[in-house]
Amino acid sequence: MSIEDKQKPQRNDRVTIRTVATHAGVSVAAVSKVMRNAYGVSDALRARVTDSIEALAYRPSRAARGLRGRSFTIGVLLIDIRNPFLPEVIAGVNGVLAPSHYQAMIGVSDARVQLETSLIESMIDYKMDGLILVAPRLPSEILAKFAVQIPIVAVGYHDASATAFDTVNADxxxxxxxxxxxxxxxxxxxxxxxxxxxxxxxxxxxxxxxxxxxxxxxxxxxxxxxxxxxxxxxxxxxxxxxxxxxxxxxxxxxxxxxxxxxxxxxxxxxxxxxxxxxxxxxxxxxxxxxxxxxxxxxxxxxxxxSGRELGQVATRALISRIEGRTASEHIFQIPSLVSRNSLTRSGNSTDR
Amino acid sequence: MSIEDKQKPQRNDRVTIRTVATHAGVSVAAVSKVMRNAYGVSDALRARVTDSIEALAYRPSRAARGLRGRSFTIGVLLIDIRNPFLPEVIAGVNGVLAPSHYQAMIGVSDARVQLETSLIESMIDYKMDGLILVAPRLPSEILAKFAVQIPIVAVGYHDASATAFDTVNADxxxxxxxxxxxxxxxxxxxxxxxxxxxxxxxxxxxxxxxxxxxxxxxxxxxxxxxxxxxxxxxxxxxxxxxxxxxxxxxxxxxxxxxxxxxxxxxxxxxxxxxxxxxxxxxxxxxxxxxxxxxxxxxxxxxxxxSGRELGQVATRALISRIEGRTASEHIFQIPSLVSRNSLTRSGNSTDR
DNA sequence: GACGAGTTGTAGAACGTTCTCCATATAACG
DNA sequence: CGTTATATGGAGAACGTTCTACAACTCGTC
The missing domain is CATH 3.40.50.2300 (Response regulator)
Structure with a gap:
């Protein structure tokens, strides 16, 4: 309320948790509690804070979140963006993630082990909450080493004996x-x-x-x-x-x-x-x-x-792991045949 | 067991800038200076620090970096991952980025304005250094508003009158x-x-x-x-x-x-x-x-x-903007015809 | 020898969150 | 009325960087 306060607002115009706290007339800790809906918040307080959040259009900084706790982001690593099968997987991931507060960030490794490693490391360094690796090239021991630092689900990676991470595969x-x-x-x-x-x-x-x-x-x-x-x-x-x-x-x-x-x-x-x-x-x-x-x-x-289904299943597995599961899961889907003319003239499609 | 617990103030085994500083026997600030190769570092100091970084396999935390300064990440927003044209753009972006210390993180908006907005906001919240938006759906005024907070290059977005951001287009x-x-x-x-x-x-x-x-x-x-x-x-x-x-x-x-x-x-x-x-x-x-x-x-x-070329040009433009350019640029490429049999029997391919 | 100029290194305050205590207010109980 | 439990809110220490001051030291130069 004094001179110091008067001089401060000229800083950055970013709305931070502090701005919200001031606006709602509560402490920073209280706002944080509401955001994480943690224990010990009265309905009145909650209402006041959510109103302020709304009014100020406040968004928490993912960078700051990542520094301390969860970042609500999951990383997806694609080996190659040209293969038309992969977009399907992404669609599945996004479908499951859409209603949640999680978001997907995608990295493309172009099948280079070097780049794959550095992308995984980056995702860890961003404190992402979990990783979905699609057909990774790295050997299982290395993945296991990464899995100690971050929950990992590998798709299109057949290693049912892995204990540190989950796998989701079509058979x-x-x-x-x-x-x-x-x-x-x-x-x-x-x-x-x-x-x-x-x-x-x-x-x-x-x-x-x-x-x-x-x-x-x-x-x-x-x-x-x-x-x-x-x-x-x-x-x-x-x-x-x-x-x-x-x-x-x-x-x-x-x-x-x-x-x-x-x-x-x-x-x-x-x-x-x-x-x-x-x-x-x-x-x-x-x-x-x-x-x-x-x-x-x-x-x-x-x-x-179904790439879409693979993506969905992998995402659900990842979320359950993020939320505490430690025993590894290895999920299989059964593929099926789609018959067409390249197999026999009486495929299920037009034959002239 | 309990003794070990007591002795374990080493908490997480993450190698931080502090670990490096201790290992090299210098201050945290010194290590930071070496990392950013800032002014005022002797060769001897630099050598000692880089040795320690090497020895400890230290990687700076992107989350922490983002909180304070640059994160060395650029965000790419794709409207739709199914269109085979878009992977080409990504390939161009990655090609230019590969030798640099920047990395690309991709978000997929599925052509939904809602999701597009929230992805851009997320990328800003991650304190990414710049954004490449491929065929965004948002109107120019909104993009301009975002561009105040982060350097933006729009690809496949025809607004040559935009002053807040750059555009890269084929004509x-x-x-x-x-x-x-x-x-x-x-x-x-x-x-x-x-x-x-x-x-x-x-x-x-x-x-x-x-x-x-x-x-x-x-x-x-x-x-x-x-x-x-x-x-x-x-x-x-x-x-x-x-x-x-x-x-x-x-x-x-x-x-x-x-x-x-x-x-x-x-x-x-x-x-x-x-x-x-x-x-x-x-x-x-x-x-x-x-x-x-x-x-x-x-x-x-x-x-x-050439989507690849578009991606390359956009990336170069973005980097130059990140490094200080403020005047907006609007780059055009000239497309060309590839003639094939669907146009005339004497296309450039096999005709039987 | 005093003074500036240059060089090299350090201390410490941000950055915006989370989350562990801790303080206080209220309710419950004897 | 004490005493204790319980519900609610807040203070403040992390998290791992960047970067501004500033200190310390070395040279010249007058």
Whole structure:
């Protein structure tokens, strides 16, 4: 009320918790209590404070919150923003988060381990409340080390033995089996898989899981003990080259299971260009059931794992962990087949 | 056990600036100076401190930094993560940021003004150093209000009169003109545009700009003073419905310019299903030159605006603004045509 | 030797929250 | 009326940085 007070208001025009406290005629601690709806607040006080908050349009500073307590933000780490499967996961996360007071911040690692590490560290340094890592590249021990500092749920990361963090996956082994079974049911016997040729592909990755499922289903179907699995490079000039080579092989198989729609669609495209008829000369089945696969022009049969659902489940798991759960959870979803013309002329879509 | 507890004032094992200071035998302020490489540090001191930082694997807390000074993070706001054009922008941003000490955090607004506002506020509350807003929905006055609190660069937002923030755009009017000119050059005269039917579509949006360019080029080509512009709803059941209706019109035009590849590709797909031959019955030209458009199966002619480049330019502009520039900049890029089979049989791709 | 100028390092006050005590007021009980 | 329990509000110490003063020391220079 004295001269000092008169001189102070000229500072910053940011509305802080102190501004609210002054406006409501209560202490800073009281305002904080109301915000966190902590114990020991009378209805009258609560009303007065919420009114002031409203009137001043006060928003707590996330930075300051993070310094002391929770920041009400969860970090999402994406390996690659181009894969059309990932937006679905985000949609699922945002859907669950929307009605809550949490918000998602996304980091994109471009599949570089270096960047992945530094993004995770940044998110920890921001004191985010939890992390959803989508198909991370880092080994399990490292993730476990991070998980000590912050709740973590890994999506598309097969490590059911992890105790420090949760995992949410579609059953990729089963998905591959379903694909093979569908091909067998259509009468194809000469089947190969086209997988991803990555250097750092560890056993926990979805790709390796799909390979395992592929092998098992092939053996179970009596098609040899070590079925052929071709590797497609990631980067662009070599990628198409490898596919063309595959398509022009004289001993090209009759059907192919492709690890991802991303590659399956390009394969379909190149097949058309090279005059290889689908499905008459080559049946193709992809993975992810991406929007593009559903296009009439493309009409690619694919294994559907609902990215949206994966995102939702992961978010719920993360929140429960943030709120105190310590035992780790490992959740599986069962994928399903979406049949289309690339599998057989009587797919579920238009056939001309 | 209890003794250990007593002796454990070491509390959390987090390495802070204080830990480093103790380890190096200097003051906290000295460490801070080295970090910020501020004036008044001897080589000897610097060496000692950097050694300690290295030895302790110290990372400054972003939360604490944000509370006081810069946080070395820039926020990117995406309207919609599904549009394949946006990942390109992100790639551009990350490319420029990678060698610097800045990092990008992404928020997804799903085109909801409410969420857009709250994400921007959150990013401000995190004391991020700057914001890149991609195709924001908020009106210019509101953005200007935010821009007082934080440096802002808007991408895909046509408001060259804004003084509070920068804009980076492809020249969408010109892009539409190029599309029309290409159609004219192929001999088509009966041309319509398919645009986006959005309620809140304000004049600054790229869509409206493309409409303006379309009209101007049509008039210039002597094709009427108010050429037809159809509107396609965003949401999924009505969207396809509107396209089918368009395709089955008896007075269907001979050529169509579509505001986005997203819709153009679906249109192509539906055209095939309905037996409308492209380009023989209907020529189509899209916008964005998305990866899918380039597929042999799709072969969609499209206007290319390099999203990557847009992202790069925007990031550089933002950094220069963070580092002190106050005069606003409004940058334009010129788009170009990528001709493919949907425009004419002699597109630049395979024609059989 | 006194004085300024320059250089190098430090103390300590912010920043805006959370949250643990602690003080006070009121109610309950004997 | 004491005494004790219980409900309510507040003081103030963190949290980990940044950054402004300022202290201390070294050189020249007059």
């Amino acid at each position: 990729d082994q089963r998905g591959a089996e379903i694909a093979v079974e569908a091909l067998l049911a259509c009468g194809y016997r000469d089947i190969e898989m086209l997988s991803l040729g990555e250097r750092q592909g560890h056993a926990v990755s979805v790709v390796r899981q799909r390979e395992i499922g592929f092998r098992r289903a092939m053996q179970r179907g009596g098609l040899g003990s070590s079925p052929a699995i071709g590797k497609i490079p990631i980067a662009s000039p070599k990628r198409e080259e490898a596919m063309r080579k595959f398509l022009s092989r004289k001993d090209r198989p009759r059907a192919v299971f492709c690890w991802s729609d991303l590659d399956a669609i390009t394969l379909l495209s190149l097949a058309m260009e090279m005059g290889v008829r689908v499905p008459d000369d080559l049946a193709v089945i992809g993975y992810d059931n991406s929007p593009t696969a559903a296009l009439g022009l493309v009409n690619l049969a694919s294994i559907d794992q | 969408d009017q010109r892009g539409a003109e190029i599309a029309v000119e290409a159609l004219l050059a192929c001999g088509y005269r009966d041309i319509e545009m398919l645009s986006l039917g959005e309620r809140q579509g304000h004049a600054v949006s790229v869509v409206r700009q493309r409409e303006i360019g379309f009209r101007r080029a049509m008039q210039r080509g002597g094709l009427g003073s108010s050429p037809a512009i159809g509107k396609i709803p965003i949401a999924s059941p009505k969207r396809e419905e509107a396209m089918r209706k368009f395709l089955s019109r008896k007075d269907r035009p001979r050529a169509v310019f579509c505001w986005s590849d997203l819709d153009a590709i679906t249109l192509l797909s539906l055209a095939m299903e309905m037996g409308v031959r492209v380009p023989d019955d209907l020529a189509v030209i899209g916008y964005d030159n998305s990866p899918t458009a380039a597929l042999g199966l799709v072969n969609l002619a499209s206007i290319d605006q």
